[in-house]
Amino acid sequence: MANAPHEPGMTNAPVWEDGRGTGLAPLPGNTAATACVLGLGGSGLACVHELLDLGVDVIGLDAGQVASGAAGRNGGFLLAGAADFHHAAIARHGRERALRIYLLTLQQMDRMQQETPNAVRRPGSLRIAASPDELDDCEAHYDAMRADDLDVERYDGPEGRGLLFPADGVFNPLQRCRALAAAALERGARLYGDTAAVEVRTGEVTTSRGTIECDQVFIATDGGMAALLPRLAGRVRTARLQMLATAPTAEVQLDRPVYWRYGFEYWQQLPDGRIALGGFRDTGGDEEWTQDTHPSAHIQLRLERHLREVVGVAAPVTHRWAASVGFTADGLPILDEVAPGVLAFGGYSGTGNVIGALCGRGAARHVFTGDDELVAPFLSPRRPA
Numbered sequence: 398m399a400n401a402p403h404e405p406g407m408t409n410a411p412v413w414e415d416g417r418g419t420g421l422a423p424l425p426g427n428t429a430a431t432a433c434v435l436g437l438g439g440s441g442l443a444c445v446h447e448l449l450d451l452g453v454d455v456i457g458l459d460a461g462q463v464a465s466g467a468a469g470r471n472g473g474f475l476l477a478g479a480a481d482f483h484h485a486a487i488a489r490h491g492r493e494r495a496l497r498i499y500l501l502t503l504q505q506m507d508r509m510q511q512e513t514p515n516a517v518r519r520p521g522s523l524r525i526a527a528s529p530d531e532l533d534d535c536e537a538h539y540d541a542m543r544a545d546d547l548d549v550e551r552y553d554g555p556e557g558r559g560l561l562f563p564a565d566g567v568f569n570p571l572q573r574c575r576a577l578a579a580a581a582l583e584r585g586a587r588l589y590g591d592t593a594a595v596e597v598r599t600g601e602v603t604t605s606r607g608t609i610e611c612d613q614v615f616i617a618t619d620g621g622m623a624a625l626l627p628r629l630a631g632r633v634r635t636a637r638l639q640m641l642a643t644a645p646t647a648e649v650q651l652d653r654p655v656y657w658r659y660g661f662e663y664w665q666q667l668p669d670g671r672i673a674l675g676g677f678r679d680t681g682g683d684e685e686w687t688q689d690t691h692p693s694a695h696i697q698l699r700l701e702r703h704l705r706e707v708v709g710v711a712a713p714v715t716h717r718w719a720a721s722v723g724f725t726a727d728g729l730p731i732l733d734e735v736a737p738g739v740l741a742f743g744g745y746s747g748t749g750n751v752i753g754a755l756c757g758r759g760a761a762r763h764v765f766t767g768d769d770e771l772v773a774p775f776l777s778p779r780r781p782a
Contacts, residue, residue: 409691411470412642412673412716413571419463419578421590424606430456430587432761433602433611435594438468439570439750440742441617442577443757449584451765456609457586458602460593464574467620470690470720471750472640472663472675474654475509475566476522477502477547480728480746482534482660484541489728490774496545498774502751503564509573509754510566516573518668520653522565525557527658534659535559556655567654567665570750599738613764616741617757619749620721621688626735633731633744637685638678639696639719641704645670646712657707660747664708672710674700692717722747730756732763732775740764 421437432448434441437459448455459465478499479486486495510517526532535551539560542549552561582588589606596603601610616626623630647670654665662676677699678685684693697717704710723744725731730752731744740763742756743749759771769776 407715407717409718410716411571411640411718412667412671413469413473413569415572417575419575419590421459421462421578421588424458424589424592424604424609426607427609428456428587428607429610430454431611432456432613432615433458433609434615434617435597435602436466436617437463437574437578437588437590438466438617438619438753439464439574440468440619440753440757441615442574442581443754444615444617444761445581445586445588446577446584447758447761448765449581449586451761453761453765455586456611457581457588458592458594458604459590462590463578463588464571467638467720467722467749468574468753469571470640470718471570471638472654472673473567473570473665473750474522474656474663475506475517475519475568475750476656476748477506477562477564477751479752480748482524482538483545483547484537486728487541492545494774498752499545499547501755501771501774505751505755506564506566509568509751513568513573513576516576517566517568519564519566521561521563522567522654522656523552523556523559523561524656524660525552525559531659532558556651561653565654568750597736597739599736612738614739615760616735616739617743618741619723619743619745619753622723622731622741622743624688626741628735629731629733629741629744633723633725634686635688635721636678636724637681637687637689637693637719638675638722638747639692639700640673640675640717641697641700641714642671642673642716643704643710643712644715646672646710648710648712649708662703671715672704672708672712674704674708676700676703688721690719690721692719722749730775732756732760732772
């Protein structure tokens, strides 16, 4: 295990990778569009589709390929609410804002299921307490949700004790993003891969392949946001999240994804029986605050021990991978105009699957219609008076 990330035949590829990538061609040269979206993960593709709905001529670019960053390398959880559990979000952001975020994310999950039904399942999710103190916190969580008439149940089952959230779900993040990209191309969007933005300024994006003249730029990034936009360095930090996955197994039958130890660990069983598990970021110290996206032996050892001793699975590990994710100090995403005609959004604190899509759609509406319904909870002022 000392060299776990370099085991023979194992690459830094997520369990979601099936080799069916969209294979976007690079930007062919200088061109123009009304809007340019940088980053073709879940949030960027949501922005592209919203722009198409609004009749906007749009180009989308990615330095790699569709969802080659965290959007295609995460745990595949669809969870309602803010990055904090609902009672903690109320304490941090105020009841009105926390509840609004929860309701918007429920609506967004419904939309995601409608858009890509083959990639999404909604079995609910479990929050399982790892200690008596956490079980007490689950009770506070339960009380806050019931007070706001949100769907939650106490849970006591094979996984342990905690809470059940019936509306939550799981999905194949890479499959969904690739489906969204294919649909955007069919709708007339111009999408290009392997095209890195070199310079972004009002009215123009300079890339490694050519220049795009545009009225509006959307920067849809999460991990590495501070490196790309130094003015945001004090508000967002990049962390490495690590995961592993096993061969198919019948040793356990996990009907729902599990959040454990306040969500630091998380796992699900895929339809074919494989277990995908991530976590232990907080045990890595400063080493995990990095843009390095290669798995580390220390965290992978913790993950495999958890797989064997807590999840109860002895099946061989077949995948080990990592991704960069942006974290903010207050747990709310950043949505900022970083220059006239340049809007950046990201920093989802590990919850970008749902909130990122909301931000992508809301950013397009904010700019082209002035409708802030989807992004109002994330705009200033950031904290309740």
